[in-house]
Amino acid sequence: MNQKSPTCALCPFDLSERICLKPQGKGPENCPTLHQTRLKRKALSTLKDPKLFEFARQASLQEAAGYTNRDQGRSRIQPVKPRIVETVEFARRLGYTRLGLVFCAGLCQEAAIVHRILETNGFDTISVLCKVGRVSKSELGLEQKDQINMRADDESMCNPILQAHILNEEQTQLNILLGLCVGHDALVTKHANGMCTVLAVKDRLLGHNPLAAVYTYDSYSRYLKNPIEEDNGA
Numbered sequence: 001m002n003q004k005s006p007t008c009a010l011c012p013f014d015l016s017e018r019i020c021l022k023p024q025g026k027g028p029e030n031c032p033t034l035h036q037t038r039l040k041r042k043a044l045s046t047l048k049d050p051k052l053f054e055f056a057r058q059a060s061l062q063e064a065a066g067y068t069n070r071d072q073g074r075s076r077i078q079p080v081k082p083r084i085v086e087t088v089e090f091a092r093r094l095g096y097t098r099l100g101l102v103f104c105a106g107l108c109q110e111a112a113i114v115h116r117i118l119e120t121n122g123f124d125t126i127s128v129l130c131k132v133g134r135v136s137k138s139e140l141g142l143e144q145k146d147q148i149n150m151r152a153d154d155e156s157m158c159n160p161i162l163q164a165h166i167l168n169e170e171q172t173q174l175n176i177l178l179g180l181c182v183g184h185d186a187l188v189t190k191h192a193n194g195m196c197t198v199l200a201v202k203d204r205l206l207g208h209n210p211l212a213a214v215y216t217y218d219s220y221s222r223y224l225k226n227p228i229e230e231d232n233g234a
């Protein structure tokens with residue numbers, strides 16, 4: 001890795017002292033705020049697109065709306081809304097009426113609730129299951145031993161590109177991802193025409209709360225301090 005490649009997650013300065021948050025702040029030698037002025041100008045130039053500008057502006061307004069006591073100083077500020085509420089509010093801010101919901105088969109119950117919440121709030125909602133199309137995993141060159149259920153004769157693959165194509169066909173304005181697998185979520189966001197946001201991510205072990213492993217890094221998940229052994233099995 002280039003010595004000047006950003007490593008913001010490892011910044012040696014306290015958050016309150018960093019140049020990205022404070023005009024007279026500090027930054028290490030590889031700080032992108034200090035050294036990526038060309039890309040900063042490029043990003044601001046990209047925002048001149050009226051649609052992107054309004055999307056970014058409303059995202060910042062929504063960020064602030066997620067807190068109360070903002071006029072009483074940093075120590076008194078507190079969050080007041082769950083992400084599902086913020087998602088509804090954000091879509092309203094942009095005047096969207098047609099939303100997409102792509103979800104994992106393992107979260108059918110949760111998807112039904114989210115779909116109802118969106119429709120209750122006046123949105124025309126298009127929801128698409130990950131297994132849409134009933135395409136065999138053999139299309140990916142996988143064998144029976146590569147399936148989740150190795151005893152099944154055949155297993156449907158997740159089909160994120162088809163999910164994205166259906167949303168595109170339905171001309172959804174904002175797409176909500178719910179519990180998609182690692183990689184499948186990336187394929188949806190890659191191929192969807194509309195902007196995408198994540199309501200929840202897949203974590204089979206931790207009840208879809210992947211940060212639990214991070215929060216317990218010094219206790220139950222201390223095994224993560226060692227290199228993760230490669231798993232060549234299905």
